Amino acid sequence: MKNSILILALAAVSAISCGTEKGKEQIQQEPAMNETSNPALEYIDYHSYSKPQEAVVRHLNWEANIDFDQKTLSATATYTIDHMQGVDTIYLDVRNLTINKVNRDDSQEDLVVAIHKKEPFLGDQLAIPITASTKTISIEYLATAEGADALQFLDPIQTAGKKHPFLFTQSQAILARTWLPCQDSPGIRFTYEAEVTVPKELMALMSATNPTEKNENGVYHFKMEQPVPSYLFALAVGDLEYKSLGKNTGVYAEPSVIESAAYEFEDIQSMVDTASALYGPYQWGMYDVIVLPPSFPFGGMENPRLTFATPTIIAGDKSLTALIAHELAHSWSGNLVTNASWEDIWLNEGFTVYFENRIMEEIFGADFANMLALLSYQDLQDEIEWLNSENRSADTRLKVDLKGRNPDDGLTGIPYDKGFFLLKLIEETVGREEWDSFLKTYFNAFKFKVMTTESFLDYLDKELLSKNAEWETTIQPNKWIFEEGLPDNCPKITSTKFETVERELAKWTKGGKASAIQSSEWVTPQWLYFINLINGTLSQRQMSELDGVFGFTKSGNSEIKAAWFEKVIPNNYEGLGSSVEDFLIEVGRRKFLTPIYKALLKSEGGLPAAKTIYEKARPNYHTVSSESMDKLLGYK
């Protein structure tokens, strides 16, 4: 690891021209720098073996064929590269790929490449020889379902329609290298074009310009003109239909899901317009959402032009669409201004939770946004308590130390919720007008660039905090970012809507009837708050009374259902029947799996019961989820 760390100079990455030859040690100590409008950044990405300061990929031409019978992807990737004078090798990240052939535009022969074996979770370093005149290299390779952790091939039975297979990818954080040899670091961007061949009855979509109809030959063409990092390289293949939702928005889903998805996401166009009005123009052309089968491991993934979303946000009443606001907000924070390494992920996620909250406030009102913020505060407290109990207090810092660790370890609630509250504190301290104008300038100044935590702090200081001597001392951003836990100056949010919930719940706990709870006007965040507040030790009678009146176990709202399961499983609620098992087998979203399996561990059945369900459910999970659950349950 020590020899393979990558120190990047942003300026060098974005403006390699000619320069002097530099040895490895020299580069690590003194990164090549150059003029650009962005100040030169120095940082370490522990999670890539590429050396973009020497030779970097600018454009990808990708031809791929998907074989659903074999569950393989065979492809030829042709890269247009830039390199420093005298550099004789370009390095790419690969993991579990079979490399069949490598060629160069300036050579007739098949090239001999070296694959340097490295750490299992990081994969290997592919070293390809280049000369002074090399402009492109091309690689023929094969990715398989077993080897490529990014790919999830689904059998027809795992889809909504049950007739056709499905394939989707999840590249973040460092899984792109399992289906594309690439410089797999969030700070390295490339444009791409692709031709993807799939079975005739299916449609292919990418994080690029997309078709809106199936074609006859199953061959689809894509173009991504804005440069993107590898973690945003994405593909989905299935029996899909498209429905437009506005001038630059729409939704893709399986035919049986498309109508309910279109209804649920009706507000997407106004979300895009609202977001653009807040922080500057939407830079990616179309904003579409694809609803994936339930095994998708995340709520959503912000693949540019095409958000990937879990079907568990389709509740029938648009109550869970904050998730779409979140993925949309990433079109600015993350996709436009990108965390330089995964240690800076709070710059992607904290900004996005803040921005999401602002979009929700514009569309659904301040009351609603406040409720979401308070739920986020509850999550944050739980997360800190849990990390402390796991001896992981160091992970409660916003700038997290990931040296020698899988970047997924940093993907706790901290970058999201603690990041959100830091930005909320800045907003409250400097005033919304100043803060919004700062953010708009920030997104514009650093669009299509990378950002480190340190460089953000410099910029914040220079452009905002230096205007008033008291602001810095009131906020103490360094404390938030580099120290553990939640600082005392965390903003306090109040919600009259939640106060109503507290009052109604208090009446019930003092012996009132569940049917007397005045809840006809309640919205989803209030129900979640209600369930969160219920005392942890309920009797069978109490649980069954609540369930009888409110139907939590059979709720069509997956957030409510999952919160309820989390609460009553440790109390061994008898009314659950097979519903927990059914849910865990169908849904692969990690956000639900983790607390529900944890709750099972606390139940009477304990680990054996959790493992029995897990064994049945595991084949339906993407590796992102199964790796986390393997760890949680000690599964081998």
Ligand SMILES: [Zn+2]
């Ligand atoms: Zn996010």
